Amino acid sequence: MRITQGCFSFLPDLTDEQISRQVQYCLEQGWAVNIEFTDDPHPRNNFWEMWGLPMFDLRDAAGVMMELNECRKVYGDRYIRLSAFDSSHGWESVRLSFIVNRPKDEPGFRLERHEMAGRNIRYTTSSYAADRPEGRRYD
Amino acid sequence: MPPNELMTTTIPTSRRTPPEESNMNMHSMTVRGKDRYKSGVLEYKKMGYWEPDYQPKDTDIIALFRVTPQDGVDPVEASAAVAGESSTATWTVVWTDRLTAAEKYRAKCFRVDPVPNSPGQYFAYIAYDLDLFEPGSIANLSASIIGNVFGFKPLKALRLEDMRLPVAYVKTFQGPATGIVVERERMDKFGRPLLGATVKPKLGLSGRNYGRVVYEALKGGLDFTKDDENINSQPFMHWRERFLYCMEAVNKAQAASGEIKGTYLNVTAGTMEDMYERAEFAKELGSVIIMIDLVIGYTAIQSMAKWARRNDMILHLHRAGHSTYTRQRSHGVSFRVIAKWMRLAGVDHIHAGTVVGKLEGDPATTRGYYDICREDYNPARLEHGVFFDQHWASLNKLMPVASGGIHAGQMHQLLDHLGEDVILQFGGGTIGHPMGIQAGATANRVALEAMILARNEGRDYLHEGPEILAKAAETCTPLKSALEVWKDVTFNYESTDMPDYVPTPSVAM
Numbered sequence: 001m002r003i004t005q006g007c008f009s010f011l012p013d014l015t016d017e018q019i020s021r022q023v024q025y026c027l028e029q030g031w032a033v034n035i036e037f038t039d040d041p042h043p044r045n046n047f048w049e050m051w052g053l054p055m056f057d058l059r060d061a062a063g064v065m066m067e068l069n070e071c072r073k074v075y076g077d078r079y080i081r082l083s084a085f086d087s088s089h090g091w092e093s094v095r096l097s098f099i100v101n102r103p104k105d106e107p108g109f110r111l112e113r114h115e116m117a118g119r120n121i122r123y124t125t126s127s128y129a130a131d132r133p134e135g136r137r138y139d
Numbered sequence: 140m141p142p143n144e145l146m147t148t149t150i151p152t153s154r155r156t157p158p159e160e161s162n163m164n165m166h167s168m169t170v171r172g173k174d175r176y177k178s179g180v181l182e183y184k185k186m187g188y189w190e191p192d193y194q195p196k197d198t199d200i201i202a203l204f205r206v207t208p209q210d211g212v213d214p215v216e217a218s219a220a221v222a223g224e225s226s227t228a229t230w231t232v233v234w235t236d237r238l239t240a241a242e243k244y245r246a247k248c249f250r251v252d253p254v255p256n257s258p259g260q261y262f263a264y265i266a267y268d269l270d271l272f273e274p275g276s277i278a279n280l281s282a283s284i285i286g287n288v289f290g291f292k293p294l295k296a297l298r299l300e301d302m303r304l305p306v307a308y309v310k311t312f313q314g315p316a317t318g319i320v321v322e323r324e325r326m327d328k329f330g331r332p333l334l335g336a337t338v339k340p341k342l343g344l345s346g347r348n349y350g351r352v353v354y355e356a357l358k359g360g361l362d363f364t365k366d367d368e369n370i371n372s373q374p375f376m377h378w379r380e381r382f383l384y385c386m387e388a389v390n391k392a393q394a395a396s397g398e399i400k401g402t403y404l405n406v407t408a409g410t411m412e413d414m415y416e417r418a419e420f421a422k423e424l425g426s427v428i429i430m431i432d433l434v435i436g437y438t439a440i441q442s443m444a445k446w447a448r449r450n451d452m453i454l455h456l457h458r459a460g461h462s463t464y465t466r467q468r469s470h471g472v473s474f475r476v477i478a479k480w481m482r483l484a485g486v487d488h489i490h491a492g493t494v495v496g497k498l499e500g501d502p503a504t505t506r507g508y509y510d511i512c513r514e515d516y517n518p519a520r521l522e523h524g525v526f527f528d529q530h531w532a533s534l535n536k537l538m539p540v541a542s543g544g545i546h547a548g549q550m551h552q553l554l555d556h557l558g559e560d561v562i563l564q565f566g567g568g569t570i571g572h573p574m575g576i577q578a579g580a581t582a583n584r585v586a587l588e589a590m591i592l593a594r595n596e597g598r599d600y601l602h603e604g605p606e607i608l609a610k611a612a613e614t615c616t617p618l619k620s621a622l623e624v625w626k627d628v629t630f631n632y633e634s635t636d637m638p639d640y641v642p643t644p645s646v647a648m
Contacts, residue, residue, distance in 0.1 A: 003397035007330040008592060010360055010584045012614055018592070025595040043327065043399050083329075090515045090533065093320050096330030096595075111394040119383050123390035123425065 001108035006098040023061035026084035103138035183219035201303040207296040218263035222246040274311035277437040296470035303527035312483040316447035318535025335363035337566035350384030357392035359580025366405035368459035403430035430455040444485025456486035496544035501634035512537040521640035547586040551604025578617035
């Protein structure tokens with residue numbers, strides 16, 4: 001399966017040049033770009049690990065691309081995404097977020113059903129990869 | 140000429156008397172002292188409801204009416220009557236006024252202008268003191284402003300065009316239960332419009348069949364599916380059946396995609412007790428969103444908004460029934476007023492028009508509605524039908540929904556007209572896809588992502604739109620097929636409701 005979180009997951013994987021243009025767009029809006037990675041892509045896992053801090057005061061996408069390549073060297077077997085933060089009043093949250101790196105094999109999610117009273121079912125989604133310990137999930 | 144060089148006359152909230160209107164905007168005719176309270180009938184304009192020298196206070200609520208007096212009725216008298224009948228007046232003088240601070244409570248019409256290019260119609264500006272209204276109650280606000288006057292005999296027609304809501308009043312309302320920012324955080328979706336579809340056919344599917352449509356659409360790539368306005372609990376599908384099968388579909392699609400998904404479960408019912416029961420069940424099943432119809436009434440909407448805030452639920456409003464009073468230009472209530480009321484009342488989503496789809500809405504007027512939903516401050520923009528500066532004082536933002544006769548081939552136009560914070564709902568444009576519902580959903584999602592990518596890259600996506608879509612379709616057969624099937628579908632009809640003011644170039648200084 002292919003996890004389709006983020007803004008561009010339905011398109012073919014973005015090339016570095018395409019990623020760089022999106023980063024440049026974010027910087028031109030005055031947003032700070034953050035690199036995050038995880039091996040637990042559960043849809044409600046909001047807090048992926050941060051690769052350093054969001055890059056404030058950056059003007060050129062090249063800086064982000066350099067960091068992204070460093071991150072890929074270490075965590076190239078995991079999910080990596082870029083998130084852009086807008087600090088302006090009334091928003092103060094993420095403006096754009098998209099996946100820029102994926103594991104070769106994406107095993108997907110198990111849906112568990114617990115039958116409750118009546119016809120009610122309690123659902124739990126869990127990543128097959130998360131069955132293994134952190135750090136060894138996509139070996 | 141770039142749009143920011145276009146100028147229009149802005150109407151200040153205080154009195155302005157251009158020479159050509161000076162015979163209309165006369166001075167006060169108010170009878171004062173003892174004579175004011177002599178038993179009998181006095182013209183409204185002499186009773187203190189026409190005060191052209193009045194300077195509205197920052198805390199006043201101001202209403203703008205389009206007044207069409209009966210033949211032979213003085214427009215100032217007609218406008219004063221509207222002020223009177225929507226505040227303290229009755230048809231005759233009453234001595235009991237003298238027991239009150241009557242002058243404060245009288246609504247004051249302070250300005251009457253002829254409507255451009257519409258003989259017989261007048262814009263009446265009326266100011267209401269804040270003390271006339273109960274805090275935090277749309278029912279009370281609307282009972283005052285539109286409660287009595289619309290059937291008044293001396294008027295042929297009356298329309299409430301816009302309102303200025305003072306911050307002091309705005310702050311008495313909860314506002315949208317969730318708001319655009321928190322909705323995006325909860326749904327984990329940033330940087331693009333959200334995608335939805337209304338399940339079709341709207342009537343007749345069993346719960347099991349209905350859930351099938353939801354599953355296919357969500358798995359194919361939509362973020363939301365939606366009950367239609369008249370899906371409640373009918374013989375072919377009891378509401379609990381619908382909720383159970385829909386949540387199976389939502390959870391299966393979430394697991395299949397790794398994304399958060401939702402389906403607007405319509406909890407509209409005959410009584411508040413039934414609505415609460417349905418909302419509680421939706422919560423118990425883990426739904427992220429519920430839905431109500433505008434026809435349940437303002438108080439019921441406010442109750443559901445409070446429930447939604449307490450229960451971490453997004454609240455979708457379907458504006459069912461609004462066209463009965465919003466569509467005609469001369470009579471009723473403009474949708475921009477309804478949008479303002481709904482932002483106060485506290486819903487998170489509101490249908491606000493598509494511009495290019497099958498339902499009424501010219502681009503400029505629709506832009507005005509979207510601004511009212513999404514901005515923290517609306518400057519007066521007569522060319523969008525927005526007559527007043529409006530501060531929202533950090534009240535949550537309301538997500539507009541575009542629904543009705545739109546398809547993937549219009550993606551560039553939709554993004555251009557409606558922007559990024561909007562839900563695009565492709566019902567027929569998903570379910571009617573020749574390769575099936577999943578393919579229909581995928582076509583829409585690919586078209587959207589390709590357009591956002593192109594926009595962010597700085598391309599002239601509006602003009603290059605068809606090219607961008609064709610390119611994306613090269614690697615996506617469902618999109619290719621959607622573009623082929625719906626390529627010629629447009630809905631070009633004359634709008635019945637448009638702004639009265641058009642931009643004119645400013646005079647060079």
